[in-house]
Amino acid sequence: MxxxxxxxxxxxxxxxxxxxxxxxxxxxxxxxxxxxxxxxxxxxxxxxxxxxxxxxxxxxxxxxxxxxxxxxxxxxxxxxxxxxxxxxxxxxxxxxxxxxxxxxxxxxxxxxxxxxxxxxxxxxxxxxxxxxxxxxxxxxxxxxxxxxxxxxxxxxxxxxxxxxxxxxxxxLKTGQKMLSVTVEGRGLKEGDVGGPLTEIQTAHPGVMIGSYPRFDGKRFTTALVVRSRDAALMAAAQADVEALVARLQAEIED
Amino acid sequence: MxxxxxxxxxxxxxxxxxxxxxxxxxxxxxxxxxxxxxxxxxxxxxxxxxxxxxxxxxxxxxxxxxxxxxxxxxxxxxxxxxxxxxxxxxxxxxxxxxxxxxxxxxxxxxxxxxxxxxxxxxxxxxxxxxxxxxxxxxxxxxxxxxxxxxxxxxxxxxxxxxxxxxxxxxxLKTGQKMLSVTVEGRGLKEGDVGGPLTEIQTAHPGVMIGSYPRFDGKRFTTALVVRSRDAALMAAAQADVEALVARLQAEIED
The missing domain is CATH 3.40.980.10 (MoaB/Mog-like domain)
Known part of the structure; x- marks a missing residue:
């Protein structure tokens, strides 16, 4: 990205x-x-x-x-x-x-x-x-x-x-440090997150959003990692990702 | 090599x-x-x-x-x-x-x-x-x-x-398998082995000899790995490497 x-x-x-x-x-x-x-x-x-x-x-x-x-x-x-x-x-x-x-x-x-x-x-x-x-x-x-x-x-x-x-x-000369925050999508599969996550990525061009699924033998978790060199841009994308995760988790619990 | x-x-x-x-x-x-x-x-x-x-x-x-x-x-x-x-x-x-x-x-x-x-x-x-x-x-x-x-x-x-x-x-099509044998040079440092090992490598062009040191906190071991696609060539080089290791180990014990 x-x-x-x-x-x-x-x-x-x-x-x-x-x-x-x-x-x-x-x-x-x-x-x-x-x-x-x-x-x-x-x-x-x-x-x-x-x-x-x-x-x-x-x-x-x-x-x-x-x-x-x-x-x-x-x-x-x-x-x-x-x-x-x-x-x-x-x-x-x-x-x-x-x-x-x-x-x-x-x-x-x-x-x-x-x-x-x-x-x-x-x-x-x-x-x-x-x-x-x-x-x-x-x-x-x-x-x-x-x-x-x-x-x-x-x-x-x-x-x-x-x-x-x-x-x-x-x-070494170093650049502005890449910041990152991880939103743990507990109970979520990558394929459930993929569609809306694409929309969030598109809406936030100043950040990179990665999606990393894992399975502990009982349930899936998809870690969503938001990275940016700009703290404000990262926080804005993070808020959208957290809202998405909350919404999808609520759907599962229904 | x-x-x-x-x-x-x-x-x-x-x-x-x-x-x-x-x-x-x-x-x-x-x-x-x-x-x-x-x-x-x-x-x-x-x-x-x-x-x-x-x-x-x-x-x-x-x-x-x-x-x-x-x-x-x-x-x-x-x-x-x-x-x-x-x-x-x-x-x-x-x-x-x-x-x-x-x-x-x-x-x-x-x-x-x-x-x-x-x-x-x-x-x-x-x-x-x-x-x-x-x-x-x-x-x-x-x-x-x-x-x-x-x-x-x-x-x-x-x-x-x-x-x-x-x-x-x-x-997949596969080639002739690469054979390998490891001679453990217990007690030997890589720098002790390096000179004579070069001579053995030069004398055995049909094999590759690698040297991999490690340290367990008490003593050094240098693993000497002989690789070849030809079993006879590998065995000949292995014999020379084993003789080298035995000679160097005997020197240490003196």
């Missing part, structure tokens, strides 16, 4: 997530990062507009990075920055930017200080990144993430990714 | 997943379908090569469908086929194919038989699909999914999606 979006706080700030890893596409590992980043960005006023999962293939990573960084304010990648041969995110992102891959001097220092004589050739791979990249602090396990242009490269392990996102957040 | 892939059973059969829904990108709903489909396809010999999440916007859906259907054997979409105004997957896919959206006669019959006089205008939306689409059975809640060309359109609710995938599976 992009037509309904109101940007009362200036241009919206947009983002894409790029998850990198064969293990996600084989189903061996279940991604938890897209959902976490989605919720996090929503909370700070950045609109996540797209997410992709690609395999550990340099050209695939580069193509996706180029498609996404041209289109959105920010790109956030997860995965593929560890010490083994299948960690090739640095190569993919460098290829996308047409930059050489170097060992970042400060990253080497950090790894040396943390790992001492455990810093072998494999672990030194974690300092590889495109020339010109800036480091992103890793409060969990030291090996840093990095940023080049509008692309932020983070670890795939959720706890490490989350720490990196906390380090990145203060550096 | 696409370079290492061996297709000893003929052309690989490939796929992409397209998840459709603002609720996933806002973080309100956490996607569980990508992981399920990934594991399912791997088990039946179809390679999932890419996944995308796009918002409820007709042009975004159409662009993604066209990019993915041209590139992979199959596309599987989830979400956006319910009865409310924000369910616009039919419009997006029809736009991608340049086809008109019709009410599929058999789908209308199924909904009529199931819903009786509850079949209102909103629920009738669930029979909307591009002209020429074929139905996919929904054993859970009747409203069918559908297929047009190589694109399979499924519900977003996991239980319904899973039933539809079961209905689709027998109609």
């Amino acid at each position: 992009s037509d309904g979006r109101t940007e009362s706080g200036g241009e919206p700030v947009t983002a894409a997530v790029l998850v990198i890893g064969d293990e996600i596409l084989s189903g061996r590992t279940k991604d938890r990062n897209i959902g976490y980043i989605a919720e996090y960005l929503t909370n700070i006023g950045v609109d996540l507009r797209e997410a992709r999962v690609v395999p550990d293939v340099v050209e695939e990573i580069a193509d996706a990075v180029n498609a996404l960084r041209a289109r959105y304010t920010y790109v956030f990648t997860t995965g593929g920055i560890g010490p083994t041969h299948d960690d090739i995110t640095a190569d993919g992102v460098a290829h996308a930017f047409g930059l050489p891959v170097i060992h970042h001097p400060r990253a080497v220092e950090i790894l040396t200080a943390y790992l001492g004589d455990r810093l072998n050739e494999a672990r030194l791979r974690m300092a590889r990144m495109p020339e010109g990249a800036e480091l992103i602090e890793n409060a969990v396990s030291k090996a840093p993430g990095w940023r080049i242009g509008n692309v932020h490269v983070m670890a795939g392990i959720p706890s490490v990714m989350q720490a990196m996102l906390d380090a990145i957040a203060p550096t | 696409s370079d290492g892939r061996t297709e000893s059973g003929g052309e690989p059969v490939t796929a992409a997943v397209l998840v459709i829904g603002d609720e996933i990108l806002s973080g309100r709903t956490k996607d569980r379908n990508i992981g399920y489909i990934a594991e399912y396809l791997t088990n039946i010999g179809v390679d999932l090569r890419e996944a995308r999440v796009v918002p409820d916007v007709v042009e975004e859906i159409a662009d993604a469908v066209n990019a993915l259907r041209a590139r992979y054997t199959y596309v599987f979409t989830t979400g956006g086929i319910g009865p409310t105004h924000d369910d616009i997957t039919a419009d997006g896919v029809a736009h991608a194919f340049g086809l008109p959206v019709i009410h599929h006669p058999r789908a209308v019959e199924i909904l009529t038989a199931y819903l009786g006089d509850r079949l209102n205008e909103a629920r009738l939306r669930m029979a909307r699909m591009p002209e020429g689409a074929e139905l996919i059975e929904n054993a859970v809640s009747k409203a069918p999914g559908w297929r047009i060309g190589n694109v399979h359109v499924m519900a977003g609710i996991p239980s319904v999606m899973q039933a539809m995938l079961d209905a689709i599976a027998p109609t």
